[in-house]
Amino acid sequence: MTTTAISLLGVPTDIGAGARGASMGPEALRVAGLQAVLESHGLAVEDRGNLQGPGNPWQPPVAGYRHLPEVLAWNTALHDAVLAELRRERLPIVLGGDHCLGLGSISAVARHCRETGRTLRVLWLDAHADFNTAELTPSGNIHGMPVACLCGYGPPTLTGLGGHTPAITPDAVRQIGIRSVDPGEKRLVHEAGLEVFDMRYIDEMGMRHTLEQALKGVDDHTHLHVSFDVDFLDPEIAPGVGTTVPGGPTYREAQLCMEMIADTGRLASLDVMELNPALDVRNRTAMLAVDLIESLFGKSTLMRKK
Structure with a gap:
């Protein structure tokens, strides 16, 4: 690992989503025992609590974007919080919240990489490409736009969030x-x-x-960021999301994915997004998410030969 000092950042908002409830995601992950699970692997974990931001006014889109001022406020706060943790040489885990928050998180990571001369690789684990624009989506929900905004397609207030437009180029991203x-x-x-x-x-x-x-190409100079939308998983095993799409990875496929990321030793920041306890069954999806996060940080069945 690049560091064993981890900071949990709760971002309790569903401001960019089309369904309410993702705002309760951070607490569900805490209830599922995330901090204790990570500490059981010898990691030093500090829970920084929840960021603060505007409430969800639940209004229709304005000029193609829904809740743009509120989305900007939450993502600005998250950008600043993630950047501060990275500058302290800590590994931030962002507890979402809907996936519009990938904008604030990854723009901060990209800024940190520019400052430190590292190469950014983003693994975007999701059922959706999240590469929409206001012109392409009738809903205006910004949780369908963060990758596009990060790559420079979107309103200047969002595309320039990290002080550089675009925050990243598409060749930094691998969607799975x-x-x-x-x-x-x-x-x-x-x-x-x-x-x-x-x-x-x-x-x-x-x-x-x-x-x-x-x-491929990830090396000692790479900052590996994982943006994990829980709807990446098949809804049969992870029902607690607002935008379920059948036919996702199975439990074992997801575990292999996380274990192979862990094997690189390069994971340096993580988002966990779109967990919606209002649609879950007895916190089952949150517990599964914690199980998979544990695999990202080194849980394995056997000790592996290097």
Whole structure:
């Protein structure tokens, strides 16, 4: 690992989502024992509590964006919090909250990489590409736009969040598990050259080959950021999300994915997004998420030969 000092940052908002409830995600992860599980692996964990931000006014889109001022406020607060932890040489785990928060988190990580001369690699584990724009999505929900905004497609207030536009280029991103992309979004993903390992690719090639490709080039100079949307998982095992899409990775596929990321020893920041306890069954999805996060930090069945 690059560091064993971990900071938990709760971001209790569903401001960018189309369903209420992701605002309760941070507490569900805490109830599922996230801190104790990480500490059981010898990691020093500090829970920084929850960030503060505006409430969800639940209004229709304005000029194609829903809740843009509130989304900006939450993501600005998150950007500053993540950047502060990275500058302290700590590993931030962002407890979402909806996935619009990937914007604040990753823009901070990208800024830190520019400051330290590191190469950023983002693994975006999700059922959705989140590469929409106001012109492409009728809902205006910004949780469908963060990757596009990070790559410079969106309103200047969001694309310039980390002080640099674009915050990242598409070649920094590897998307895994994608199985729901809007028609116009497909074209933009293709034009931007985003590298996407969709479920067909995983079905045909297997999760091991997928991760080998997604991690190709990761080395000692790489800051590896994982943005884990819980709807990445098949809804049969993870019902507690607002935007379920059938046909996602199984429990074992997801475990292999996390274990192979852990094997790199380069994980340096993490988002856990879109957990919606209002749609869950007895906190089952939160417990599964914690189980998978544990694998990201080194849980394995056997001691492996290096």
